[in-house]
């Protein structure tokens with residue numbers, strides 16, 4: 653289904669829309685993405701009310717590039733500074749939600765290499781046109797772009813294929829129809845995002861899908877086909893750590909839903925081996941932020 657801007661604009665009415673981009677060291681892509689959103693969806697067709705880049709402890713020029721392109725840049729640690737800081741992508745998204753003012757929040761990764769404004773307008777389509785829809789997830793083909801620059805169809809999304817999809821089919825088969833459960837592009841109404849916890853690190857997308865299914869039910873969750881998505885690939889070792897975080901997230905939800913009983917908690921240590929046989933013990937634990945709506949801020953009680 654197509655979502656022409658001329659149909660979306662009247663449907664938007666007074667609804668406000670925030671686009672939130674979590675970004676850690678994305679100086680090479682974040683500026684172009686912000687520029688396209690601002691040009692197409694703020695200036696030409698005013699569908700988007702604010703663009704926020706959450707600078708996730710970058711050590712490069714991410715914040716400068718994002719601001720120069722027209723985003724409001726917030727440092728992850730500067731949002732809700734009274735809370736002890738946590739790390740990772742989930743933390744960046746939760747802080748982005750806290751900083752955003754829109755009725756609808758659109759999350760977009762800041763490392764996309766083939767970004768077009770249809771990523772945002774496509775995600776907005778079902779939410780603006782149908783009041784019953786609460787959450788929209790993007791689907792796309794995910795090629796793997798090798799060092800030779802050649803795109804290999806079906807080669808991307810390795811953690812999705814090897815970890816997330818099998819886990820979802822095993823334990824939450826209602827969610828198996830989401831073609832890209834780990835993808836970073838999705839949109840939702842603020843009021844439901846504020847009612848679910850956010851897992852830190854890379855467990856956030858898996859946790860949100862499972863928790864939102866519980867909160868709003870499958871009929872309120874939609875999917876849009878956005879064509880193809882290319883991004884920066886991480887190393888296999890980094891994806892191993894991501895996989896560990898996603899398994900830890902799945903386990904926490906199984907426990908919470910009373911579907912597993914455990915006499916001792918699973919280990920969160922992962923022993924990884926380098927090319928020289930050198931071993932490194934890494935921590936794949938994930939923390940969790942509470943639903944934003946449950947947060948009693950000091951200024952609220954004062």
Ligand SMILES: O=c1ccn([C@@H]2O[C@H](COP(=O)(O)OP(=O)(O)O[C@H]3O[C@H](CO)[C@@H](O)[C@H](O)[C@H]3O)[C@@H](O)[C@H]2O)c(=O)[nH]1
Pocket residue numbers: 673674675676677678708739740741744760761762763833834835836837854855856857858883884885886894
């Ligand atoms: O500590 C972090 C780590 C990442 N990011 C940003 O989050 C986005 C996605 O991170 P990336 O490292 O590119 O993740 P992928 O390897 O692409 O992982 C995929 O799978 C993850 C687990 O579901 C999702 O979080 C990602 O969105 C999805 O693209 C990018 O804009 C990053 O800059 C942060 O803001 N803070």
Ligand SMILES: O=C(O)[C@H](O)COP(=O)(O)O
Pocket residue numbers: 794795796807808809810811812813834835884885886891
């Ligand atoms: O979603 C995933 O599986 C991870 O982002 C890894 O993606 P990649 O295999 O395309 O790097």
